[in-house]
Structures are given as structure tokens and as C-alpha cells.
Amino acid sequence: MMKTTSIMIVGVGGQGTLLASKLLGKLLLGEGYDVKVSEVHGMSQRGGSVVTYVRYGDKVYSPVITEGEADFIVSFEKLEAARYVSCLKKDGKIIANNQEIDPMPVIVGNAEYPSGVLEEMRSLGIHVDELDALSLAEKAGSAKAVNIVLMGRLAKYLNIEKEKWHKAIENTVPEKFKELNLKAFDLGYNY
Amino acid sequence: MKKLLIGNEAVARGLYEGGINVVSSYPGTPSTEITEFLSKYDDIHSEWAPNEKVAMEVAFGASLAGARSACAMKHVGLNVAADPLFTLSYTGVTGGIVICVADDPAMHSSQNEQDSRHYAIASKIPMVEPSDSQESYSFSKAAFELSERFDTPVILRMCTRVAHSQSIVDIGERADIPIKEYVKNGAKYIMMPGNAKLRHPVVEKRTEELAKYAENCPFNKIEMGGTDIGIITSGTCYQYVKEVFGDTVSVLKLGMINPLPEKLIKEFASKVTRLIVIEELDSIIETHCRSLGIEAEGKSLFSPIGEYSQETVADVILGKKNETVNINTKIPGRPPMMCAGCPHRGIYYSLAKNKITVLGDIGCYTLGAVPPLSAIDSTLCMGASVSGLHGFNIADGGKHKTACVIGDSTFIHSGVTGLINIAYNATNSTVVILDNSITGMTGHQQNPTTGYNIKGEPASKVSLEDLCHSVGIKRVRVVDPYNIAECDTAIKEETAIDEPSVIISRRPCILLKNVKTHSPVTVDPDKCRGCRKCMSLGCPAISFKNKKAVIDHVLCVGCDVCKQLCSFGAIESEERK
Ligand SMILES: Cc1ncc(C[n+]2csc(CCOP(=O)(O)OP(=O)(O)O)c2C)c(N)n1
Numbered sequence: 001m002m003k004t005t006s007i008m009i010v011g012v013g014g015q016g017t018l019l020a021s022k023l024l025g026k027l028l029l030g031e032g033y034d035v036k037v038s039e040v041h042g043m044s045q046r047g048g049s050v051v052t053y054v055r056y057g058d059k060v061y062s063p064v065i066t067e068g069e070a071d072f073i074v075s076f077e078k079l080e081a082a083r084y085v086s087c088l089k090k091d092g093k094i095i096a097n098n099q100e101i102d103p104m105p106v107i108v109g110n111a112e113y114p115s116g117v118l119e120e121m122r123s124l125g126i127h128v129d130e131l132d133a134l135s136l137a138e139k140a141g142s143a144k145a146v147n148i149v150l151m152g153r154l155a156k157y158l159n160i161e162k163e164k165w166h167k168a169i170e171n172t173v174p175e176k177f178k179e180l181n182l183k184a185f186d187l188g189y190n191y
Numbered sequence: 192m193k194k195l196l197i198g199n200e201a202v203a204r205g206l207y208e209g210g211i212n213v214v215s216s217y218p219g220t221p222s223t224e225i226t227e228f229l230s231k232y233d234d235i236h237s238e239w240a241p242n243e244k245v246a247m248e249v250a251f252g253a254s255l256a257g258a259r260s261a262c263a264m265k266h267v268g269l270n271v272a273a274d275p276l277f278t279l280s281y282t283g284v285t286g287g288i289v290i291c292v293a294d295d296p297a298m299h300s301s302q303n304e305q306d307s308r309h310y311a312i313a314s315k316i317p318m319v320e321p322s323d324s325q326e327s328y329s330f331s332k333a334a335f336e337l338s339e340r341f342d343t344p345v346i347l348r349m350c351t352r353v354a355h356s357q358s359i360v361d362i363g364e365r366a367d368i369p370i371k372e373y374v375k376n377g378a379k380y381i382m383m384p385g386n387a388k389l390r391h392p393v394v395e396k397r398t399e400e401l402a403k404y405a406e407n408c409p410f411n412k413i414e415m416g417g418t419d420i421g422i423i424t425s426g427t428c429y430q431y432v433k434e435v436f437g438d439t440v441s442v443l444k445l446g447m448i449n450p451l452p453e454k455l456i457k458e459f460a461s462k463v464t465r466l467i468v469i470e471e472l473d474s475i476i477e478t479h480c481r482s483l484g485i486e487a488e489g490k491s492l493f494s495p496i497g498e499y500s501q502e503t504v505a506d507v508i509l510g511k512k513n514e515t516v517n518i519n520t521k522i523p524g525r526p527p528m529m530c531a532g533c534p535h536r537g538i539y540y541s542l543a544k545n546k547i548t549v550l551g552d553i554g555c556y557t558l559g560a561v562p563p564l565s566a567i568d569s570t571l572c573m574g575a576s577v578s579g580l581h582g583f584n585i586a587d588g589g590k591h592k593t594a595c596v597i598g599d600s601t602f603i604h605s606g607v608t609g610l611i612n613i614a615y616n617a618t619n620s621t622v623v624i625l626d627n628s629i630t631g632m633t634g635h636q637q638n639p640t641t642g643y644n645i646k647g648e649p650a651s652k653v654s655l656e657d658l659c660h661s662v663g664i665k666r667v668r669v670v671d672p673y674n675i676a677e678c679d680t681a682i683k684e685e686t687a688i689d690e691p692s693v694i695i696s697r698r699p700c701i702l703l704k705n706v707k708t709h710s711p712v713t714v715d716p717d718k719c720r721g722c723r724k725c726m727s728l729g730c731p732a733i734s735f736k737n738k739k740a741v742i743d744h745v746l747c748v749g750c751d752v753c754k755q756l757c758s759f760g761a762i763e764s765e766e767r768k
Contacts, residue, residue, distance in 0.1 A: 068512075
């Protein structure tokens with residue numbers, strides 16, 4: 001029996017994590033896996049920290065991912081990668097967009113945006129695959145495509161052919177954004 | 192056909208296939224999507240009701256007329272609908288009724304963590320609880336038959352993790368269920384004492400029959416595995432148990448959680464050495480086991496607070512924890528906040544500046560409670576700001592300058608009754624209605640003040656001004672929350688005046704599609720003195736770098752509120768028409 005793979009997608013409300021998980025869910029369903037995708041709607045949409053759990057395998061029970069369980073954390077924002085690092089498995093991998101978005105405590109001057117969190121994670125032996133997804137998305141044609149750039153990067157690590165990802169993207173995004181998103185995916189994939 | 196659906200969409204599909212004709216609901220996380228997905232089917236009637244009580248009574252009326260109907264709400268919504276609920280248990284149904292209620296353990300977006308199962312027990316109504324989307328679908332579909340077979344409404348209990356998790360569902364076709372002929376039946380439907388006295392025994396008898404049904408109904412199942420440990424569980428906890436134990440333990444999974452079976456539990460208990468009940472929130476199944484004389488461990492091991500997970504189950508029962516990597520850097524929190532350009536911000540700034548004691552309510556505007564605005568003194572439940580203000584003012588005797596804030600949807604839900612009380616029992620209360628033309632918090636649902644129905648079609652629109660006037664409030668004024676001076680004057684005048692008053696702070700939510708935004712404002716660093724006054728708005732678009740304010744051009748929508756605060760004219764906006 002194939003063991004369950006656990007992927008966390010973390011970021012800031014409004015960054016497009018939802019579309020990323022939708023894409024991933026569709027793709028995995030098409031591959032014939034049992035899939036669960038879980039997120040909490042509500043308060044978190046107002047610029048708060050958001051997390052989506054994606055799990056797949058022969059049979060998936062729990063929809064959530066807890067401490068020390070994630071095979072991958074795909075982080076849309078630097079701090080969010082650090083916030084959820086305790087969910088990572090011993091040999092798990094972090095795909096980190098190095099974009100910084102100030103949270104409210106930093107904006108109002110009650111805290112500083114911590115520096116060097118990715119370096120600290122690396123120093124602890126964590127595999128951190130860092131990329132500037134925002135620049136790559138802009139290169140593809142829109143800052144909004146950060147989510148697809150990161151999915152492109154994740155695709156490197158999963159055993160699913162690139163063509164299938166392309167197809168899933170074509171089936172998920174509106175016609176007029178297809179080209180842009182395919183480009184964004186490739187930029188992340190080939191980074 | 193296999194589809195990946197969130198639990199709530201699966202419920203919608205199940206109800207649809209089960210032959211639903213009418214759904215009436217009030218939004219509330221995590222239940223909202225049930226009705227949103229149902230509204231996509233054009234062959235049924237769907238609507239947003241003003242509150243949960245109305246919604247449930249609409250479902251009742253539709254059932255009386257012979258149609259299969261449903262209503263959906265969050266856990267606290269069932270408090271609002273509790274009155275019809277208890278007597279609906281007596282009348283029973285003609286067309287089946289499914290009451291969907293979604294609990295929110297861990298309070299991801301709720302003000303309390305109440306356990307809806309108590310309502311099923313108290314009202315003597317059967318309750319089913321799915322553990323994933325496939326069951327959400329099949330239980331919802333089957334609930335109509337259960338309802339009509341036993342002549343009772345059925346409560347479908349969801350929780351956040353089932354409602355908002357996608358899993359695979361094998362969907363089918365809609366059943367063709369004709370609407371039954373209406374036949375007047377006063378003995379069953381006119382609940383005055385003489386009739387109700389005859390209905391109560393029917394309810395008791397029904398409960399007995401349902402308890403018998405629970406012994407071998409398709410909702411409950413035993414999965415025998417190792418017998419050292421036997422676990423009784425339901426809902427999402429079942430998934431955590433299977434994740435941790437697979438078939439190394441035996442499991443009694445209860446899909447029907449009221450009434451609970453007796454023989455089935457006894458039989459299961461007799462086959463295992465150690466019996467553990469795993470249920471989130473209160474001890475309902477465990478208490479039932481005790482009442483049968485069966486010793487089960489439950490809340491002695493597991494907390495009645497918050498959600499569980501596979502981690503909780505493994506830790507509590509096996510003492511097992513995964514290895515983790517932790518970093519030392521302290522990570523600042525990222526709480527939700529009011530959006531850049533949110534129309535609630537300006538009026539809050541004014542209330543805070545004028546040091547008003549503000550009784551708050553529930554909605555996006557509850558975020559006005561957090562720093563730097565810190566503009567709210569209390570939040571209890573929907574509508575409580577208005578009625579609470581009246582009580583506060585009576586007891587306070589005018590020592591504090593006070594007001595309350597309430598959103599448009601919340602005002603219609605249960606604020607207007609409090610306003611009637613203010614007018615009738617005469618306190619000098621100032622009610623601020625934050626009219627952003629939408630139900631924002633739960634993700635933009637239409638309501639009776641927006642002029643559109645659930646499908647986005649034009650609909651009758653409540654005039655808040657006329658409504659307030661008609662209940663006896665003479666002073667009703669409308670302000671633009673983007674205009675700080677106007678808000679200031681209104682708040683000063685209305686809190687000073689010797690009679691009740693309403694201020695309608697009117698501006699549509701900035702996230703609405705048809706709302707025009709402006710080009711961002713900019714800070715002239717030569718003029719900025721770093722006084723941080725603009726920072727007191729708590730706008731996510733304004734930050735402070737090198738002792739000067741900086742405005743994020745992606746987030747800023749040019750509402751100009753910060754510009755009005757700057758004493759040095761350092762914030763500039765482009766020329767506008
Ligand atoms: C009894 C009850 N029903 C539903 C909810 C969920 N809920 C919280 S606030 C809210 C409405 C918010 O809309 P509005 O008052 O217009 O304020 P906005 O969020 O738009 O600022 C709803 C439906 C609740 N907390 N309690």
C-alpha cells in the first residue's frame with residue numbers, strides 16, 4: 001500500500017493559496033489517488049495567516065496535517081514557512097517564496113519582521129528550496145501567478161508528469177489566463 | 192461520477208438528490224456553502240432568510256405544504272432557531288425536513304464552542320453526523336427518508352473539518368419526489384395545549400422506535416480489529432482514530448448520534464478489553480455508556496476544549512509524538528484584519544478618538560476591537576450590541592459616552608428588535624449601523640438591505656432610514672465613513688443629544704466587484720514628520736520605514752482616510768474627478 005503524502009500550502013489571505021490547492025486536488029484525483037484537501041474558511045481570509053492541507057495516497061483518513069508530518073511545505077511568504085516549520089517531517093522539504101509581507105504587529109511597530117529565518121532553518125538541516133516567485137510570476141505576466149510558479153516548483157518533487165500538470169492548469173484557470181499560467185508553471189519548474 | 196467536494200458541497204448534492212424543494216438559511220461559518228451550492232440548482236427554491244429562526248420556520252411551512260425542505264446554520268444559529276426546533280419535534284413533518292447545523296470546535300470563526308448534540312437530545316430529534324464528504328452526501332440524501340419514515344425533522348451535524356475538507360464523492364441522480372397533497376390536520380399541526388399534550392407521547396414513542404432503529408441502521412457500524420482497545424467515535428474523530436490505529440483496534444463508528452443505540456454499544460463493549468470514547472467537545476457518548484452501566488474512558492483522557500487530530504489521539508492513547516524541528520526565532524502573529532479601504536475603519540477611528548464606550552456586535556467590524564483601533568468594549572452574540580447598549584445606559588446613568596455598532600445583516604438579523612426596545616423604553620442610545628451593503632464576514636452573501644437575492648437577482652430592499660424612523664427613532668442620519676470630519680460631528684452630536692438616535696455609516700464593502708477604487712495615495716517623505724498619526728488607523732497598506740510612513744501601492748485603494756489625518760499634508764492623492 002502506498003503511504004500517504006502530506007503537503008501543506010501556507011501563506012497570507014489573498015495570495016491565491018486556494019487556487020493552488022484546487023489545482024493540486026484535481027490533478028491528484030485524476031491520477032487515481034485517494035485525496036483530501038482541507039482548509040479553514042472565515043476569519044483567515046482577511047489578510048491573516050492561511051494554511052491548506054493536501055494529502056494523497058491509496059487511502060487517506062485524516063484531512064489535517066499535524067506536527068512532524070508534512071513531506072512538503074509550500075510557503076507563499078517567508079514568515080509563514082517559519083510559522084509552520086514544526087509540522088515538517090524530519091526529512092521533509094520546504095519550498096519557500098522569499099517574498100515578505102508585514103503582519104499587523106510589524107505594521108503597527110509592536111514587532112520587527114524577523115530576518116534570517118530561512119537561513120536558520122537551513123542551519124538545522126532542513127532542505128529549503130528558496131525562490132523569488134513574485135519576480136518569476138511578474139516575468140510570466142502577472143504578480144497574481146505566484147501560486148502557479150510555486151506549484152511548478154513543487155512539481156519537481158512529485159512523481160507526476162509535467163504534461164499532466166499542464167492539463168490540470170488548463171482545466172482550472174480561465175481561458176484567457178491559460179498561457180500566462182503555463183508560463184508561470186514552467187518558470188517555477190525550471191528555476 | 193467521482194468528484195472532489197468539500198463536505199458542505201456534498202451535503203448540498205445529497206439534499207438535491209434526495210429531492211429537496213425548498214432551502215432557507217442564514218449564513219454562518221462553517222455552514223454557509225451548503226446553501227450557496229444549493230442556490231446553483233435552478234429547479235429548487237433557495238433563499239437567504241433574515242435569521243435562522245425565520246429560515247427554520249420557512250422549512251417548516253414548506254414541509255407542511257408537502258415539500259422536502261432544509262435549512263442550514265452554524266451552531267449558534269441553532270440557538271436563534273431553538274424555539275421552532277422544539278415544537279417542530281412535536282408536529283413532525285409532512286415533507287421531510289433536514290436541519291443542517293455546523294459546529295466549530297476550536298472556534299476557527301465563532302464566538303463559542305457549544306456542542307449541538309445537546310439540542311438533539313433536548314428536542315428529541317434524531318441527529319446524524321458524517322465523517323467525510325462521501326458520508327455528508329449519503330447521510331443528507333438518506334436524511335429525508337428517515338425524516339418522513341419517523342415523522343420528525345432530522346438534524347445533520349457537521350463540524351469545521353468535515354464541512355471544509357474536500358474528499359472524494361461518488362454522486363448520483365436526483366430522485367423524483369412529488370410534493371405531497373396538503374391536507375389540513377390540526378391535531379398534528381396546531382400546537383395548543385390540548386393538541387400538544389397528545390403529541391408529546393407520540394414524540395416519546397418515536398424516540399423509542401428511533402433507538403431501536405439505531406441498533407442496526409446503516410449509519411452505525413462496527414469495524415472489528417485488535418480487541419485490546421475498542422474505540423467508540425463519530426464524525427471527524429473517526430478519521431483520526433483510523434489514521435493512528437488502522438485495524439489494530441476495534442471501532443464502533445456512530446453515524447447516528449441521537450438517539451444512541453444500547454445493544455450495539457453493549458455488544459461492542461463486551462468484545463474489547465479497554466473501551467475508549469473519542470468525541471470532541473462534550474461527553475455525550477461517554478455519558479450514555481455510563482448510563483448503560485458500561486465503564487468507558489473518555490474525558491478523563493481527552494479535553495472538552497478545542498479540536499482533536501491524529502496527533503491528539505496518538506499522544507493521549509499511545510504517548511507517541513512525532514519528531515519535530517523547531518526554530519528559535521520568534522514569529523510575530525498574523526491575525527486577520529480589516530482590509531485596506533474597509534469602510535468600517537473611518538467610523539471606528541472617530542469612535543476611538545471621541546473615547547466612546549462601544550458595545551460591539553459580530554461581523555467583519557468585530558476586527559475594530561484589535562489594536563491600534565481598540566474601539567470595541569464588548570461582543571456577545573448577534574444583535575446584542577443594540578439591546579446591550581440600552582441596558583448599559585440605564586445602569587450607567589450617563590456617566591459614559593456610549594454607542595453601539597452593528598452591521599447591516601446583523602441589524603436585520605436581530606438588531607432591529609433591540610432598537611424597537613430603545614425607542615419604546617426610551618434611552619438616549621446611539622446606534623451606529625455599519626451599512627456596507629453586504630454580509631461581509633461570511634463571504635459576501637446578499638441580505639434584505641442589499642436589494643439582491645441569493646441568486647444576485649434584483650429584490651425588494653429594506654430602507655434602513657425608513658425602518659428606524661418607523662420604530663420611533665426621530666434622529667436618523669447617514670454619514671460617509673470615508674469622511675472623518677463628518678463622522679466626528681455626527682458622533683459628537685448624537686452621543687450628546689437627549690434622545691435615541693441612529694447613525695447609518697454607509698459605504699459598500701471595498702471587496703465588492705462593482706466598487707470603484709482610486710489610485711493609491713503617496714507619502715511625501717520631505718513633509719512626513721514621522722508622527723505616526725496615520726498608523727493609528729491600523730491600515731495594512733501603511734507601514735513605517737526609516738521613521739517615515741510608507742504606503743503600499745498594491746494594497747492602497749485611495750480611500751483618503753489617512754490623508755485627512757495628516758497634519759502636515761504629507762499624504763497626497765492624484766487629482767480625481
Ligand atoms: C446566530 C449567528 N448566526 C450567524 C453568525 C455568523 N455571522 C457572524 S457575523 C455575520 C454577519 C455579518 O454581516 P454584517 O452584519 O453585514 O457585517 P459585515 O461582516 O458585512 O461587516 C454572520 C452571518 C453568527 N455569529 N451568529
